[in-house]
Amino acid sequence: MKRHGGGAALFEDIERQIQSYVEWLRLLVESLGALVIAAGVLVVIVGLIRYALSRANDNFIPIRLAFGRYLTLALELQLAADILSTSVAPSWERIGKLAAIAVIRTALNYFLSKEIREERASASAEREVATIPGSNDGRPAPPRAEG
Numbered sequence: 252m253k254r255h256g257g258g259a260a261l262f263e264d265i266e267r268q269i270q271s272y273v274e275w276l277r278l279l280v281e282s283l284g285a286l287v288i289a290a291g292v293l294v295v296i297v298g299l300i301r302y303a304l305s306r307a308n309d310n311f312i313p314i315r316l317a318f319g320r321y322l323t324l325a326l327e328l329q330l331a332a333d334i335l336s337t338s339v340a341p342s343w344e345r346i347g348k349l350a351a352i353a354v355i356r357t358a359l360n361y362f363l364s365k366e367i368r369e370e371r372a373s374a375s376a377e378r379e380v381a382t383i384p385g386s387n388d389g390r391p392a393p394p395r396a397e398g
Contacts, residue, residue: 269339270339270340273335273336273338273339274336274339276335277332277335277336278332280328280331280332280335281328281329281332283328284324284325284326284328284329284332285325287321287324287325287328288321288322288325290321291317291318291320291321291322291325292318294314294317294318294321295314295317295318298311298313298314298317299314302314312370312373312374313374315370316367316370316371316374319363319364319366319367319370320367322363323360323363323364323367326356326359326360326363327360329356330352330353330356330357333349333352333353334349336349337349
């Protein structure tokens with residue numbers, strides 16, 4: 252009777268099949284991350300062309316914010332791909348590499364998100380100042396009420 256041998260072979264076949272599916276999924280997620288970066292670069296190029304043609308804006312904050320959002324999403328996708336890769340064949344070496352990559356990507360993501368928040372706050376403050384009468388629009392401030 253070779254029941255135990257057959258069961259082990261079946262288990263190994265299933266394990267190989269799962270590893271194959273996860274590798275395809277990892278490749279898909281990794282490719283999606285690369286496509287997100289490429290889309291972000293295209294958005295930046297279009298934004299720069301519009302900026303060069305109009306010169307209406309004197310800063311690149313909206314372009315940088317848009318690109319930062321694309322990079323943040325791409326970093327998340329790349330980290331997900333690394334997690335998938337490690338989940339099917341965990342070894343201490345792969346886990347160590349994943350931990351190092353996760354720390355680096357998390358730090359990058361944190362600082363990128365922080366910069367995006369600061370840029371948004373700065374852009375919002377600039378818009379508020381520009382809408383206050385007499386602030387930066389060249390018109391005199393309205394007369395103050397005496398009281």
